[in-house]
Amino acid sequence: MASRGDFFGIAAVAPALTAGGPVAAGPGLAAPGTGTQSEAEQRSGHYVPPVKFGLGGVPLGNEFEVITDEEASKTLDAAWTAGVRYYDVSPWYGLGLAERRFGYFLHHKNRDEYILSSKVGKLLKASRQNDAKSNFPFSPSPNNVVFDYTADGVRRSVEDSLQRLGISNLDIVFVHDISSDNKLLPTPWQQQFEIALKGAFPALSRMKAQGIIKGWGIACPA
Numbered sequence: 001m002a003s004r005g006d007f008f009g010i011a012a013v014a015p016a017l018t019a020g021g022p023v024a025a026g027p028g029l030a031a032p033g034t035g036t037q038s039e040a041e042q043r044s045g046h047y048v049p050p051v052k053f054g055l056g057g058v059p060l061g062n063e064f065e066v067i068t069d070e071e072a073s074k075t076l077d078a079a080w081t082a083g084v085r086y087y088d089v090s091p092w093y094g095l096g097l098a099e100r101r102f103g104y105f106l107h108h109k110n111r112d113e114y115i116l117s118s119k120v121g122k123l124l125k126a127s128r129q130n131d132a133k134s135n136f137p138f139s140p141s142p143n144n145v146v147f148d149y150t151a152d153g154v155r156r157s158v159e160d161s162l163q164r165l166g167i168s169n170l171d172i173v174f175v176h177d178i179s180s181d182n183k184l185l186p187t188p189w190q191q192q193f194e195i196a197l198k199g200a201f202p203a204l205s206r207m208k209a210q211g212i213i214k215g216w217g218i219a220c221p222a
Contacts, residue, residue, distance in 0.1 A: 047172070047208075047214040047215030049086060049171070049172065051086040053086070054085075054086030054087060055079045055086070055088070056088045056089075057087070057089035057101075057102055059075075060075065060076075060094070060098045060102070061093030061097045061139060062138035062139040063093065063094065063136065065138055066138045072101045072105075073104070076101070080105075086115040086116075086117075087116050087117075089116075089117070089119075089165070090118055090119035090122075090174075091118070091119065091122050091123070091160065091161060091164075092119065092145070092177070094136055095132050095136055095143040095145065096124050096143055096164055097139050099118065100164050102116075102165065103164060103165030103166040103167055106167060111167065111168065115171045115172070116165075116172075117171060117172035117174060118165075118170055118173060118174075119157075119173065119174045119219055120153070120157040120158060120173055120174070120200060120204075121148065121149050121153075121154075121157070121175055121177060121178060121196070121200065122145050122157070122177075123145070123146045123153060123157055123160065124141075124144070124145060124146075125143060125145075125146055126143050126144075127142065127143070127144050128142070130142050130143060130144045132144065135184075145184070147185055149192055149196035149199055150199035151199040151202065151203035153200070154173075154200045155203060158173060158207075169212070170213055171213065171214045172213065172215050172217070173216045174216065174218060175200050175201070175216070175217070175218045175219065176219050176220075178196055178218065179221065181220075181221055182220075
């Protein structure tokens with residue numbers, strides 16, 4: 001299995017591609033780890049996750065209330081026991097807290113037995129003068145958020161996520177919250193989208209073309 005260093009070593013030398021290869025919605029037909037394409041993938045040419053449902057990381061990032069590490073672990077254990085094999089996190093969820101909690105649980109599992117996704121577009125920077133409580137009042141995070149949809153920002157974001165997770169690779173990466181309803185963006189969303197169009201999207205396409213990730217997409221509120 002590739003190391004986190006290998007993950008970005010390949011991406012850095014990959015040839016430039018136009019944005020493409022997003023995640024297609026809908027259940028797959030193959031089990032995680034089989035390495036086979038489902039019929040849906042063969043028809044669409046896009047990665048179709050071989051799962052029908054998953055567990056999102058927002059609540060375990062203390063979005064709504066304080067969740068202890070023990071409660072988070074029990075939640076993840078119950079989900080695994082119930083057969084959940086798709087887990088979705090983000091640096092944004094608890095400003096790093098959700099990724100650490102999911103990673104602590106999942107790094108004990110066989111990596112081929114589950115699908116994992118995270119998100120890019122927000123870098124976390126620890127600071128004593130942080131404003132974390134303004135976004136996540138229930139999270140103990142010391143991090144400020146810096147929006148960055150550039151190619152370098154994407155690579156840094158994924159590397160940071162892997163370090164917080166303690167896991168070697170992601171299956172899916174979503175470009176996060178690049179939409180008109182995101183009032184925290186430093187400039188109008190159209191300008192941020194242009195940055196992503198030239199930076200994040202091609203960078204993720206290079207990762208997919210090299211087999212570093214299986215798919216990518218955009219995650220925004222409906």
